[in-house]
Amino acid sequence: MRRIITTLLAATLLLTFTAPAAGAATSVAGKVIMLDAGHGGFDPGAVNPHNSVAEKWINLAIVHRLKDKLEEDGAIVQVTRIGDLFVGLAQRAAIANSRRPDVFVSIHHNSTGNPVTNGTETYYTHANSRGLAESLNFFMVKNMDTANRGVKSGRLAVTRLTRVPAVLTEASFITSNAESSAFINLDRVEQETMGLQQGLLNYFAHQ
Numbered sequence: 001m002r003r004i005i006t007t008l009l010a011a012t013l014l015l016t017f018t019a020p021a022a023g024a025a026t027s028v029a030g031k032v033i034m035l036d037a038g039h040g041g042f043d044p045g046a047v048n049p050h051n052s053v054a055e056k057w058i059n060l061a062i063v064h065r066l067k068d069k070l071e072e073d074g075a076i077v078q079v080t081r082i083g084d085l086f087v088g089l090a091q092r093a094a095i096a097n098s099r100r101p102d103v104f105v106s107i108h109h110n111s112t113g114n115p116v117t118n119g120t121e122t123y124y125t126h127a128n129s130r131g132l133a134e135s136l137n138f139f140m141v142k143n144m145d146t147a148n149r150g151v152k153s154g155r156l157a158v159t160r161l162t163r164v165p166a167v168l169t170e171a172s173f174i175t176s177n178a179e180s181s182a183f184i185n186l187d188r189v190e191q192e193t194m195g196l197q198q199g200l201l202n203y204f205a206h207q
């Protein structure tokens with residue numbers, strides 16, 4: 001009897017600790033991830049004065065690509081806008097609070113008057129969002145090879161009003177001439193998307 005119990009125990013442990021086979025569930029499988037493309041419609045967000053690249057389009061491109069990749073990983077992805085539409089900040093938070101995803105990620109790109117300033121930073125408001133901000137910021141910097149401007153606590157509307165873990169990413173500066181030109185090349189979209197995807201996989205692997 002004792003041997004049977006030991007065998008059963010060993011089998012259970014084996015099931016628990018066997019590495020997932022290829023094609024098996026990832027850490028985001030079944031998780032509901034809400035992606036929020038910043039700005040839209042009459043609100044272009046930051047615009048590069050040198051080449052007129054507008055933040056609203058880059059944010060949307062990243063959300064579309066990231067949605068595809070996360071769905072391949074088994075996640076359920078919701079978005080606050082799918083096209084070039086204006087959605088108010090409080091409305092974005094209200095959408096998140098009514099649908100209650102596992103996480104809310106608002107995608108933005110930064111701006112400043114200096115055309116060479118670039119780097120990555122990520123904002124959160126509530127303590128339950130800090131881990132998500134750390135993970136996304138780390139993997140964006142790793143994949144984009146940008147200067148790490150760090151994870152910052154701030155009272156931005158979408159992170160303050162949203163009750164689920166909520167962050168706002170500023171992966172890079174649209175006002176950087178080199179950066180905004182790089183976005184015309186799809187490799188740059190891919191690097192940022194991979195950073196965000198890896199950040200989410202890492203976050204959920206540790207929940």
Ligand SMILES: [Zn+2]
Pocket residue numbers: 038039045046055108109
């Ligand atoms: Zn923005």
